[in-house]
Amino acid sequence: MTTGAAAAETLLRNRLFSDLDDGGYVPENKKEVLGTVQQVLERTIVESEGNSLLIIGPRGCGKTWVMDSVFRTLQGDRRCKDNYIRVYLNGLVHTDDRLALLEIARQLNIDSDNEEHTSMSFSAALDYLLAALRSGSGANQSVIFVLDEFDLFASHKNQSLLYNLLDISQSSHNPIAVVGLTCRLDVVELLEKRVKSRFSHRQLLLFPHSEFRDYATLAQSLLSLPINFKQRQFRHEWQKNIQKLLQNAKVLQALQQQFRLSADVRSLKTLLLLPVSRLSPTHPQLAPSDFSLSLELIHRDSLGAVMKGLSVLELCLLVAVRQISELSCGEPFNFEMVYCGKQWSSLLVTPRYGNHSILQL
Amino acid sequence: MSSTASMRRSQRHRAKSFKSELEDGVQATYKAIKLKSLEKDGRCASNRIYGEDYEDDGEKAVDEVEEELTETDSASEEQHPKRTTKKSARNRVEQVSDGDTGDAGRQEEEEEEGEDGVGEDGVHGRWRHYHSLCSRLPGRERQIQLLLSLLGEPRQLTCPALYVYGNTSTGKTLVLKTILSSLQVPHAFVNCIECYSPKLLYGTILAHLMGDTSGYVRCDSMPSFIRSLQSFADERTAETMYIVLDKAERLREMNATLLPSLLRLSELTHRQVCTILVSELVWEKLAMSAGGLRPYPLHFPQYTRESDCIVLYNSESFCSSAANENFTETCNMEGEVLAIMSLDCPEGEPLSFYRTFVNHVWNVFQYVCRDLGELRYLSSLLYPKYCEPVESGETSRQETRKLWRHIEPYFRGVMSKIHLREISSAQWVKAQVQMDSGETSTSLAQGVPQSKAVLELPYFSKYLLIASYLASYNPSKTDKKFFSKQKQARTRKSKKPRKEKPNHQLLGPKPFPLDRLMAIFYSILEEAVAPSADIYSQISSLVTLQLVSQLHTKDLLDGPKYKCLMTLDAVRQVARTVGFDLVQYLYDFN
Numbered sequence: 026m027t028t029g030a031a032a033a034e035t036l037l038r039n040r041l042f043s044d045l046d047d048g049g050y051v052p053e054n055k056k057e058v059l060g061t062v063q064q065v066l067e068r069t070i071v072e073s074e075g076n077s078l079l080i081i082g083p084r085g086c087g088k089t090w091v092m093d094s095v096f097r098t099l100q101g102d103r104r105c106k107d108n109y110i111r112v113y114l115n116g117l118v119h120t121d122d123r124l125a126l127l128e129i130a131r132q133l134n135i136d137s138d139n140e141e142h143t144s145m146s147f148s149a150a151l152d153y154l155l156a157a158l159r160s161g162s163g164a165n166q167s168v169i170f171v172l173d174e175f176d177l178f179a180s181h182k183n184q185s186l187l188y189n190l191l192d193i194s195q196s197s198h199n200p201i202a203v204v205g206l207t208c209r210l211d212v213v214e215l216l217e218k219r220v221k222s223r224f225s226h227r228q229l230l231l232f233p234h235s236e237f238r239d240y241a242t243l244a245q246s247l248l249s250l251p252i253n254f255k256q257r258q259f260r261h262e263w264q265k266n267i268q269k270l271l272q273n274a275k276v277l278q279a280l281q282q283q284f285r286l287s288a289d290v291r292s293l294k295t296l297l298l299l300p301v302s303r304l305s306p307t308h309p310q311l312a313p314s315d316f317s318l319s320l321e322l323i324h325r326d327s328l329g330a331v332m333k334g335l336s337v338l339e340l341c342l343l344v345a346v347r348q349i350s351e352l353s354c355g356e357p358f359n360f361e362m363v364y365c366g367k368q369w370s371s372l373l374v375t376p377r378y379g380n381h382s383i384l385q386l
Numbered sequence: 387m388s389s390t391a392s393m394r395r396s397q398r399h400r401a402k403s404f405k406s407e408l409e410d411g412v413q414a415t416y417k418a419i420k421l422k423s424l425e426k427d428g429r430c431a432s433n434r435i436y437g438e439d440y441e442d443d444g445e446k447a448v449d450e451v452e453e454e455l456t457e458t459d460s461a462s463e464e465q466h467p468k469r470t471t472k473k474s475a476r477n478r479v480e481q482v483s484d485g486d487t488g489d490a491g492r493q494e495e496e497e498e499e500g501e502d503g504v505g506e507d508g509v510h511g512r513w514r515h516y517h518s519l520c521s522r523l524p525g526r527e528r529q530i531q532l533l534l535s536l537l538g539e540p541r542q543l544t545c546p547a548l549y550v551y552g553n554t555s556t557g558k559t560l561v562l563k564t565i566l567s568s569l570q571v572p573h574a575f576v577n578c579i580e581c582y583s584p585k586l587l588y589g590t591i592l593a594h595l596m597g598d599t600s601g602y603v604r605c606d607s608m609p610s611f612i613r614s615l616q617s618f619a620d621e622r623t624a625e626t627m628y629i630v631l632d633k634a635e636r637l638r639e640m641n642a643t644l645l646p647s648l649l650r651l652s653e654l655t656h657r658q659v660c661t662i663l664v665s666e667l668v669w670e671k672l673a674m675s676a677g678g679l680r681p682y683p684l685h686f687p688q689y690t691r692e693s694d695c696i697v698l699y700n701s702e703s704f705c706s707s708a709a710n711e712n713f714t715e716t717c718n719m720e721g722e723v724l725a726i727m728s729l730d731c732p733e734g735e736p737l738s739f740y741r742t743f744v745n746h747v748w749n750v751f752q753y754v755c756r757d758l759g760e761l762r763y764l765s766s767l768l769y770p771k772y773c774e775p776v777e778s779g780e781t782s783r784q785e786t787r788k789l790w791r792h793i794e795p796y797f798r799g800v801m802s803k804i805h806l807r808e809i810s811s812a813q814w815v816k817a818q819v820q821m822d823s824g825e826t827s828t829s830l831a832q833g834v835p836q837s838k839a840v841l842e843l844p845y846f847s848k849y850l851l852i853a854s855y856l857a858s859y860n861p862s863k864t865d866k867k868f869f870s871k872q873k874q875a876r877t878r879k880s881k882k883p884r885k886e887k888p889n890h891q892l893l894g895p896k897p898f899p900l901d902r903l904m905a906i907f908y909s910i911l912e913e914a915v916a917p918s919a920d921i922y923s924q925i926s927s928l929v930t931l932q933l934v935s936q937l938h939t940k941d942l943l944d945g946p947k948y949k950c951l952m953t954l955d956a957v958r959q960v961a962r963t964v965g966f967d968l969v970q971y972l973y974d975f976n
Contacts, residue, residue: 034538034542035539035542035543038538038542038543038544039543041543041545042543042544042545042546042652043543043652084677084678084679085678085679089653115647115654116643117608117643117646117647117650117654117677118608118609118612118643118647118654119608119609120607120608120643124607124608124609127609128609177643208678295680295682298536298545298682299532299535299536302535302536302538302545303535305513322532322683322684323682323683325683325685327551327668327669327670327683327685328668328670330685330687331551331552331553331666331668331685333687333688334552334553334556334687334688334756335553335688335756336752336753336754336755336756336757337753337754338753338754338755339756359892359893359894361892361893361894362889362892362893365889365892
């Protein structure tokens with residue numbers, strides 16, 4: 026029994042904190058996107074066709090998850106399995122084209138030692154890489170570029186990386202596919218004209234769950250233990266408990282509240298984080314109170330909580346600042362003005378019981 | 387024209403910068419005050435007790451207990467250097483934890499039992515630290531519990547980012563440090579004020595993780611940082627790496643992509659990394675620069691009065707020893723705070739006696755300051771005073787009322803100087819000795835008297851200085867009123883009722899062009915002087931003396947601009963030496 030809870034905790038933690046294991050549940054609204062992405066990439070790999078597409082969706086709605094699961098299915102496909110190289114770039118990390126080029130060279134395993142690369146000038150590196158990418162023909166292994174935070178690549182100087190990648194994807198050299206992930210709807214407008222004209226304008230939109238039913242199903246699938254879980258007895262009890270939990274008014278209320286605030290997958294995972302973390306041999310099953318506690322922790326009034334910790338004098342200063350900022354109607358003011366102002370001194374001469382009354386607040 | 391415009395611009399800029407400071411909460415401004423006072427008296431820093439000291443003490447205590455623990459197991463190599471360095475502090479800590487030794491002993495036994503009960507796979511591992519952690523960190527049981535659940539076992543995946551926030555000195559850093567070191571997982575503790583650039587940050591994190599003694603590993607960019615983390619994780623450890631970033635609000639200023647990528651480290655490295663941000667601000671202040679990712683928030687509330695420490699009191703059986711009923715009532719109130727502050731009890735002093743004193747300190751100062759670091763500083767400063775009558779034999783330790791009457795004036799004196807630390811504790815003690823020996827020099831905690839040295843300047847320089855002060859603090863449109871020779875207009879105008887105007891003394895000095903300075907200078911100087919190179923060179927010497935600062939204007943067509951840096955009192959002194967009535971010419975006083 027004890028080990029059952031621990032194993033369940035480890036398994037569920039893996040599910041919540043990484044995209045590797047998703048519990049096997051594919052939400053309805055993502056099936057279409059998944060299908061399209063897979064189709065496009067397969068055409069690149071099997072038929073050596075250059076392609077580019079953009080996946081646009083708000084943060085935490087599963088863009089990275091889509092890419093991961095597509096690559097998982099590609100790995101399972103016999104035709105595609107060893108026929109492609111995946112290059113992953115992130116706009117947050119590779120903040121200029123030089124870093125991005127180095128990273129591409131590293132991930133493509135272009136043979137030459139690292140020292141030489143770092144000392145190379147940008148244009149030399151670009152030439153080198155482009156030559157490498159352009160040298161092949163359709164028979165070569167295809168390269169799939171995944172550009173996370175695509176909008177940040179558009180801010181690079183001259184957008185030369187994007188230009189070259191998209192240019193190669195249009196021409197019939199090496200087959201490459203460029204997949205951009207971004208949360209900006211207007212990302213195409215950020216591209217220069219010459220870059221834009223080389224982009225295929227295939228955009229896929231991802232949305233968070235629009236119905237609570239889907240959200241609750243997702244929660245259930247995230248919390249369920251797989252059929253091949255070792256402790257049969259424990260799994261049985263666990264699944265029964267999950268069923269019961271999702272009927273529980275307290276749990277449903279917590280889920281609903283989180284759903285209304287933001288309906289994406291990440292918010293759901295955040296909510297489930299604490300209940301799963303609290304599992305232990307003495308507390309082997311999830312309890313409804315865990316969910317409400319988690320919700321309370323996530324959506325606590327943090328500013329109020331910090332203010333409660335101030336001493337009376339500090340609160341007085343805060344009140345004086347507030348009063349002055351109202352009086353000055355947006356005009357700037359400084360600390361000296363607060364400190365020597367009437368508001369501050371009037372707060373200070375308040376009799377002692379007055380101070381106590383502030384403390385009660 | 388351009389001068390007034392730029393004046394307004396700089397004024398707005400200054401005010402804006404202050405406003406942002408205000409937004410960061412009142413604590414920040416308090417810090418500013420503290421800093422200001424530190425600058426004034428930077429030399430004496432060594433004698434002060436900072437807020438961090440509390441944490442250091444805690445760390446020492448932690449090391450101590452840990453040593454006890456590891457001695458039974460295999461002593462880990464890392465702690466040996468610490469052992470020698472912290473030897474001096476050990477005696478004190480032992481004294482401090484004296485009250486808890488019985489407890490600790492019991493807990494150790496429990497732990498061993500727990501380990502046996504858990505079984506060979508060690509499933510229950512992290513929770514066996516729980517009790518010892520709670521006894522070391524009074525008042526933080528709930529936070530420890532939450533953190534332990536969230537962090538999980540060393541090899542389990544953890545949530546990618548945590549955000550720990552709370553007021554100053556609520557034990558955020560201490561709790562994290564203690565937990566991570568007792569779990570013995572690879573972790574890096576980095577203060578973002580020390581590591582002010584991304585490069586330094588990467589280097590220091592890597593050095594901490596790898597246990598590099600130099601404290602810095604060269605690492606230039608995010609991609610190479612990620613690669614080093616990956617290789618470290620692959621070669622050295624299968625456990626989750628924790629990166630704790632203290633004062634995380636500073637990360638906003640570094641680089642737009644730094645904070646979001648730090649929060650995503652586990653996704654970017656595909657390894658087990660957990661980033662823990664520690665800050666005094668609420669998350670909303672950082673959210674704009676965090677790129678939409680919201681770490682799991684964890685609040686550390688201020689230490690309060692309601693707590694289970696009351697139980698601790700009764701078990702100490704010191705209430706019976708207290709003759710004063712009144713005293714027993716009051717001391718039952720503040721649980722957590724007292725429990726922590728009485729950890730400071732100096733060697734050889736009875737704990738209950740010290741508790742009474744600490745209780746007085748808390749009752750008096752809690753309305754002004756709830757910063758435990760500051761309160762601990764005050765109590766360490768005032769305790770020798772409190773003990774004085776006992777040592778001289780005037781009163782016994784039981785007569786709390788007499789002792790209170792003795793210490794009360796000292797409390798009152800210190801009250802207004804809280805947070806300021808105008809003098810170091812060594813100076814304070816010296817001042818007390820002087821006062822006791824009958825010298826009527828300084829009153830309690832009054833601070834060293836300001837240097838009375840009068841500025842010795844050439845005659846014209848003095849006038850230039852006064853003129854620059856007037857130009858800095860008077861609005862330029864009022865120049866006509868003060869410096870034109872038609873006196874009648876001025877008297878008539880002053881009778882008009884005035885509406886509320888901002889006080890220019892409070893707004894700080896404003897820049898002025900050279901022409902205006904010279905105009906005022908000739909106006910206030912009685913005798914006629916020809917504008918010679920001599921006069922102009924005196925202005926530049928005032929600039930080199932840093933009494934006046936020259937502003938760098940981007941516009942080359944504009945003449946140079948200046949600003950007066952002197953305070954009102956100093957300029958008044960200078961004015962007195964040449965017999966000039968400064969106040970009469972100041973806008974704010976007329």
